[in-house]
Amino acid sequence: MSARVTATSPASKKNARFPNHIAIIMDGNGRWAKKRGLPRLEGHRAGVENLRSVIAYFNKLKLKYLTLYGFSTENWKRPEEEITGLLNLLEEEIDKETLELHKNGIKIRHLGRLDELSPSLQQATNKALELTKNNTGMTLSLAFNYGGRAEILNAVRKVVADGIRPEEINEELFTGYLYTAALPEVDLVIRTAGELRLSNFLIWQTAYSEYYFTKVLWPDFDEKEIDKALLSYSQRQRRFGGL
Numbered sequence: 001m002s003a004r005v006t007a008t009s010p011a012s013k014k015n016a017r018f019p020n021h022i023a024i025i026m027d028g029n030g031r032w033a034k035k036r037g038l039p040r041l042e043g044h045r046a047g048v049e050n051l052r053s054v055i056a057y058f059n060k061l062k063l064k065y066l067t068l069y070g071f072s073t074e075n076w077k078r079p080e081e082e083i084t085g086l087l088n089l090l091e092e093e094i095d096k097e098t099l100e101l102h103k104n105g106i107k108i109r110h111l112g113r114l115d116e117l118s119p120s121l122q123q124a125t126n127k128a129l130e131l132t133k134n135n136t137g138m139t140l141s142l143a144f145n146y147g148g149r150a151e152i153l154n155a156v157r158k159v160v161a162d163g164i165r166p167e168e169i170n171e172e173l174f175t176g177y178l179y180t181a182a183l184p185e186v187d188l189v190i191r192t193a194g195e196l197r198l199s200n201f202l203i204w205q206t207a208y209s210e211y212y213f214t215k216v217l218w219p220d221f222d223e224k225e226i227d228k229a230l231l232s233y234s235q236r237q238r239r240f241g242g243l
């Protein structure tokens with residue numbers, strides 16, 4: 001008999017413990033730069049560069065959904081020079097990398113308010129979404145100008161505008177009004193750089209997620225660190241309120 005993977009074989013058990021949707025709070029670019037005596041923007045450059053290998057690794061591991069937090073609605077409080085620099089880096093990266101992501105069957109989504117961003121960033125993003133919309137590989141959701149509270153308020157406004165009656169509102173319906181409509185539950189949230197908070201990231205969607213915090217700064221978060229996060233996840237017991 002061939003060594004087929006059956007429902008009870010170790011390989012399939014291992015796969016069952018592999019997350020379907022991972023969301024990452026990519027923090028620590030500033031500290032990475034500071035440690036090296038470099039301007040903060042150099043940290044963001046290194047952070048944006050790290051995206052490529054992280055995305056490629058998750059794609060190789062056949063992750064279905066990867067969601068990355070790159071710029072929050074609160075990040076507008078930063079000095080204008082840093083904001084512009086960071087958003088420009090993001091735009092350049094989208095422009096440069098979309099074709100390669102497309103070739104790999106990756107579907108790109110955006111989470112957040114695109115209309116408050118520069119016309120050129122909107123254009124680059126829309127082009128990436130359009131080009132990759134029919135891809136069936138990993139779904140890569142980029143959260144920039146994203147805020148969890150803003151997302152919920154936006155959903156509430158749309159529910160009201162659609163004239164939905166109070167008794168029709170349930171979790172499933174509401175979920176469909178979020179930026180993340182059609183994305184599955186987040187299984188694992190990873191935050192780099194040691195901070196133990198969500199910072200307004202996917203506050204509805206992470207109600208039952210597992211969390212993994214590491215002190216490693218985002219530009220240093222590599223395959224080895226990803227493996228550690230996945231190993232930690234594989235050892236968790238998820239109960240969802242049951243036994």
Ligand code: IPE
Pocket residue numbers: 026027028029030031032047070071072075086193
């Ligand atoms: C990148 O890290 C995350 C963004 C908000 C763009 P930071 O810029 O927050 O880096 P630290 O926290 O200052 O080290």
Ligand code: IPE
Pocket residue numbers: 025026027028069070071072075195197199
């Ligand atoms: C969270 O990081 C936002 C992103 C990673 C995009 P911050 O560095 O902005 O979070 P706080 O301010 O430390 O909570």
Ligand code: MG
Pocket residue numbers: 027028029
């Ligand atoms: Mg930070």
